[in-house]
Amino acid sequence: MSSPSEESIVASARRLVIKVGSSLVTNDGRGIDHAAVARWAEQIVILSKAGRQVALVSSGAIAEGMQRLGWTSRPSAIHELQAAAAVGQMGLVQAYEVAFSRFGFHTAQILLTHEDLADRRRYLNARSTLMTLLGLSVIPIINENDTVTTDEIKVGDNDTLGALVTNLIEADVLVLLTDQQGLHTGDPRKDAAATLLRRGRAGDAALEAIAGGAGSQHGQGGMLTKVLAAKRAARSGASTVIADGREPDVLTRLAAGEVIGTELIAEAMTLAARKQWLANHVRVEGRLTLDPGAVRALTREGKSLLPIGVSACQGRFERGEIVGCFDIDGREIARGLINYSVSETQRILGKPSSEIESTLGYVDERELIHRDNLVLL
Numbered sequence: 422m423s424s425p426s427e428e429s430i431v432a433s434a435r436r437l438v439i440k441v442g443s444s445l446v447t448n449d450g451r452g453i454d455h456a457a458v459a460r461w462a463e464q465i466v467i468l469s470k471a472g473r474q475v476a477l478v479s480s481g482a483i484a485e486g487m488q489r490l491g492w493t494s495r496p497s498a499i500h501e502l503q504a505a506a507a508v509g510q511m512g513l514v515q516a517y518e519v520a521f522s523r524f525g526f527h528t529a530q531i532l533l534t535h536e537d538l539a540d541r542r543r544y545l546n547a548r549s550t551l552m553t554l555l556g557l558s559v560i561p562i563i564n565e566n567d568t569v570t571t572d573e574i575k576v577g578d579n580d581t582l583g584a585l586v587t588n589l590i591e592a593d594v595l596v597l598l599t600d601q602q603g604l605h606t607g608d609p610r611k612d613a614a615a616t617l618l619r620r621g622r623a624g625d626a627a628l629e630a631i632a633g634g635a636g637s638q639h640g641q642g643g644m645l646t647k648v649l650a651a652k653r654a655a656r657s658g659a660s661t662v663i664a665d666g667r668e669p670d671v672l673t674r675l676a677a678g679e680v681i682g683t684e685l686i687a688e689a690m691t692l693a694a695r696k697q698w699l700a701n702h703v704r705v706e707g708r709l710t711l712d713p714g715a716v717r718a719l720t721r722e723g724k725s726l727l728p729i730g731v732s733a734c735q736g737r738f739e740r741g742e743i744v745g746c747f748d749i750d751g752r753e754i755a756r757g758l759i760n761y762s763v764s765e766t767q768r769i770l771g772k773p774s775s776e777i778e779s780t781l782g783y784v785d786e787r788e789l790i791h792r793d794n795l796v797l798l
Contacts, residue, residue, distance in 0.1 A: 422560070424640070425457075427680075428678040428680070428741060429662070429675045429676075429677075429678050429679055429681070429684070430594055430660045430662065430674075430680075430684050430686065431559075431594050431596065431662060431675040431676050432677065432678040434473065434593035434594040434675060434676075435472070435473055435474065435507030435591050435593055436474040436475075436478075436555070436585055436590065436591070436592045437468070437473060437474070437475050437476070437592055437593065437594050437596060437712070438476045438478060438548040438586050438587045438592045438594075438595050438596070438659075439461075439465070439475060439476070439477050439478070439596045439597065439672065440476070440477075440478040440479075440480075440579055440580060440582075440583035440595070440598065440600065441461065441477065441479050441480065441481075441598045442480055442519055442579070442597075442598060442600060442643075442666065443480035443484055443579075444483045444599075444600045444716055445457060445484075445598060445599070445600060445666040445667070446458065446480055446481035446484075446513070447481045447484040447485060447488070448662075450484045450487075450488075450613055451488065451513055452469050452485060452488035452489075452512075453481060453485050453488075453513065453516045455491060455516055455519075455520070457666075458516045458517060459520045459523075460670075461477075461520075461598075461666075461672065461714055462517065462520035462521045462523070462524070462526075463520075463524065464670060464671075464672035464673045465477065465521075465560060465672065465736040466521065466524040466526055467672075467673050467676075468672060468673070468676055469526065469558055469645050470558070471676070472572075473676070474555040474556075474660050475555075475560060476551060476560075476561045476563060476564065476581040476590060476592070477517070477557065477560060477561065477562050478561055478563045478564065478579050478580045478582055478584055478586055479513065479517070479563070479564055480503075480564070480737070481509065481513050482487070482509035482510045482513050483495070483502060483504045483505045483506050483567060484509065484566055485508075485509035485512045485513055486504070486506055486507065486509025486510075486512075486718045487505050487509070487684045488509075489508050489512060489586045490505060490508060492505070498789070500506060501753070502567065506567035509543060510532075510564070511531070513562075513564070514528070514543045515564060520690065521560055521586045521726065524658075526558065526559070526560055526633070527559045527560070528556075528559065528560045528561070528562050529554050529559050529560070529561050529562065529564045530562055530564075530566070531547075531550070531551065531561050531562065531564075532563075532564055532566035533547065533563065533564075533565060533566060533582065533585075533586075534565065534566050534600065535704065538585055538589070538698075538701060539743075541698060543587070545625060546723060547589060548589050548590060548640065551586075551589065551590050552590060554676050555590070557776075561693065563586055564578065564579070564582075565582055565583070566596040566674065567695070578646050579735055580597060580643075580646040580647050580649070581646065581649070581650055581653065583595055583597060583650060583654075584650040584651070584653035584654040584661075585701055586654070587653075587654040587657060587659045588653065588654065588656060588659070588700075589696050589701075591657050591658075591659075592654075592657075592659050592776065593610055593658075593659060594659055594660055594662060595651070595654045595659050595660075595661045595662070595678065595774075596649065596661075596662045596663065596664065596672070596675065597647050597650065597651075597661060597663045597664070598623060598664060598665070598666030598740070599643070599647070599663060599664070599665065599666060599728055600665065600667065601663075601665060601666070602617050602664075602665050602682060602736070603617050603618065603619075603643070603663045603664060603681075603682035603683030604617070604621070604631065604632060604644055604648065604683040604685075605617055605618065605631075605641045606618060606631060617682075617683065618631075618683050619684065620682065620683070620684045620685075620686065621657035621683065621684070621685050621686070621691070622685065622686055622688055623651040623652050623654065623660065623661060623685040623686060623687050623688070624651075624652040624655055625687075626639075629645065629648050629649065629652075629684070630646050631648075632644040632645040632647070632648040633645040643689060643716075643773045644663075647661075647663050650665050651663075651685040653700075653701070654687065655685075655687035655688070656692050656697055656700050657685055657692065657697050657702075658687050659687055660684065660685060660687045661684070661685040661687045662675060662681070662682055662683070662685075663682050663683045663685070664681045664682030664683075665681070665682060668681060686755075689696075692796060696796040699756060699758070699794070699795075699796040700703065700756070700796045704746055705743050705744050705745040705756055706736055706737065706738035706739075706742040706743060707734060707735055707736025707737065707738040707742070707744040707745070707748050707759075707763055708735050708736055708744060708745050708746075708747055708753075708768075709731050709733070709734050709744055709745070709747065709766070709789070710731065710733040710734070710748075710749065710758075711726070711730055711731060711732070711746055711747065711748055711749075712730055712731075712732050712733050713749070713755070714730055715727070715729075715730025715731065716748050716754060718730065719746065719754065719755055719792075719795070719797065720754060720755075721798060723772075723792060724792060725788040725789075725790060725791045725792040725797065726755075726757070726790040726792075727770060727773075727774055727787070727788055727789060728766070728769040728770050728772050728773070728774060728777065728789050729771060729774070730774050731766070731770040731771065731789060732771060733770070734763060734766045734767055734770060737762050737763055738759060738762065739762045739763075740760060740761055740765075740785070741758055741760075742757065742758070742759060742761070743757065743758060743759075744755055744756065744757070744759045745788075746790070746795075747763035754797065754798060755795055755796060755797045755798055756795070756796060756798065757790040757791075757795030757796060758790065758791075758794040758795075759790055760786040760790065760791070761785065761786075761789060762787060762790055765781055767787075768780055768781060769781065774788070786787075
């Protein structure tokens with residue numbers, strides 16, 4: 422972590438994904454803050470007229486639905502949450518449409534689930550739609566499709582969704598607007614000595630610990646999901662800014678080069694589009710436990726995964742589905758498209774590839790996962 426940069430990373434960005442948190446959109450859950458929506462719309466219009474493409478990921482549907490339905494406490498039943506989301510989406514999209522129409526701009530509603538991004542064909546269709554909208558200077562308003570999502574198909578949070586969209590459209594920068602200044606050295610609500618981190622490296626494990634991950638005693642109220650989102654966005658070469666959405670003209674000031682909040686810089690090699698898609702799966706259908714030799718072959722030698730290097734497998738998967746590859750300490754090091762089902766994998770794991778045919782009676786591939794269908798994490 423270094424000293425602040427002289428110019429914000431947003432200054433040179435031509436394509437941005439901006440995510441606005443629920444507490445900002447709904448005035449801490451009291452219904453949509455139309456004045457705030459109007460301010461962000463005006464700033465995004467300024468960016469668009471300057472030649473930048475902007476996609477907006479917005480929380481707030483469930484909170485707005487609760488307000489419209491007169492519910493004072495968040496329900497726990499999934500069907501009630503889905504109903505609230507369905508009602509709230511109407512108000513959320515209406516608020517953005519009204520705000521942007523004042524400047525002659527159109528908006529479009531895009532509702533996504535993890536299944537949309539996990540299926541390669543649907544993933545590419547979503548990308549094509551978003552790229553077309555951006556080319557038409559239409560502002561996509563993106564949210565998770567909470568009206569149909571269950572735990573099995575849920576992205577989980579809009580920080581993660583923002584990162585997935587960033588990868589999907591290959592944006593230059595992800596801007597996460599929150600109700601905090603940025604990432605601090607400790608929880609500023611509890612530690613008076615905590616200072617704001619101006620710049621860090623996306624994917625730095627030390628930042629995850631500071632934000633509330635492994636080894637942390639005190640989380641920072643949702644900062645971990647933002648740090649992890651920055652790590653995910655970096656896979657397509659995008660850096661991330663975490664900033665206070667209540668700052669006056671925060672978006673236009675960032676675009677003008679002012680450093681606001683925390684910048685997490687992408688330093689990793691950009692993954693090819695197909696491998697971005699593989700890496701972007703929030704959930705995998707199964708998991709393989711690799712011995713140290715297999716871990717070394719994948720991470721240092723760039724080789725395919727062979728059955729002999731796998732000591733255990735779990736899950737329910739078929740040929741062609743995505744599985745995670747874990748070391749003996751439980752760390753996921755890679756994921757990819759497997760060439761055999763779980764029942765077949767259980768029969769051949771730990772064996773040399775030369776014994777696949779004698780064990781199964783046939784051989785499709787000598788590798789469990791070919792290196793072309795595998796991405797390191």
